[in-house]
Amino acid sequence: MLQIDLSVFPVLETERLILRRLDINDAPTVFTLRSSPEIMQYIPVPLTQTIEEAETYIHSIDKRMEEKECVNWAITLKENNVMIGNIGFYRMKLEHYRSEAGYSTLPEFNGKGYVTEALQAIINYGFSTMKLHSIEALVDPDNIGSIKVLEKCGFEKEGHLKENWFFNGKFLDTVIYSKLNKGV
Ligand SMILES: CC(C)(COP(=O)(O)OP(=O)(O)OC[C@H]1O[C@@H](n2cnc3c(N)ncnc32)[C@H](O)[C@@H]1OP(=O)(O)O)[C@@H](O)C(=O)NCCC(=O)NCCS
Structure with a gap:
């Protein structure tokens, strides 16, 4: 089983971004992200209805991170600290690296x-740090923007599950992309 150390939160820096820990002050942005039908169009979970629900979500992320079940970052612009989104490892499968x-x-x-x-x-x-062996992403086949992001990052399409997810009265397809750690 893979052992990971999250005792110090891993702040990540790129050319234009800082990825930092999500905190309770981010609730308004989290609310916007999770309550917008446009943004959530391809994410089959119920829309967040209130700021309090967004706060509860942030607390649940913290708790799940303490239990090493996920790692979640707020994506912020380096130039002005504005939070523009979030990203993370939402489900850890440590026994499978x-x-x-x-x-x-x-x-x-x-x-x-x-x-x-x-x-x-x-x-x-x-x-490099967590020593994962593979990373997967589950995508709606119509979510072209997300598929482009995955392909630009070297993910490969591995499967197309037909009507495997029942949400809002419809059976939805799921496409599975993954990337293996080839030691680069
Ligand atoms: C999907 C999402 C993450 C893409 O974010 P983004 O900031 O546009 O990503 P990037 O700019 O890094 O790359 C997106 C690429 O897809 C392209 N693209 C985006 N939407 C597109 C569409 N509907 N049709 C064709 N191309 C599209 C962009 O032009 C860009 O391509 P380029 O690099 O050749 O210019 C963003 O739209 C989003 O947050 N959507 C809502 C949440 C969501 O669906 N998350 C993914 C769940 S699996």
Whole structure:
């Protein structure tokens, strides 16, 4: 089983971004990210309804991180500290040296390569420091933006599950992408 050390939160820095720990002051941004039908279009979980729910979500992320079940970063712009989204390893599968990555950003910051830059940073951290063997991502087949991000970061399509997820009265497809740690 893979052992990971999260006793000191891993702040990550890229050319344009700082990935830092999410905190309770981020609740308004988390609320926007998780309550917007546009942003959540391809993420099959119920929309967040209130700021309090967003706060509860942040607390749950903290608790799950203490239990080494996830690592979640706020994506912030280096130039002005503004939080533009979040990214993380939302599900750890330590017995398989594997984790599931996910991300979400505010639409006004899309198309600038920020998510690709952030994902590359957590891949490097996941492979070099955490010593993961593989990272997976589960995507709606219509989520072209997310698929582009994954392909730019070297993920490969491994499977297409048909109508495996029942949400809001519909059976949805899931595409699985993954990337192996090849020691680079
Ligand atoms: C998907 C998402 C993360 C992409 O973020 P982003 O900041 O646009 O990502 P990047 O700029 O790094 O790269 C996106 C690429 O896809 C392209 N793209 C985005 N949406 C597209 C679309 N609908 N059709 C075609 N291309 C699209 C962009 O032009 C860019 O390509 P380029 O590098 O060739 O210019 C963002 O739209 C988002 O947060 N969506 C809502 C949450 C979500 O769906 N998360 C993923 C769940 S698996």
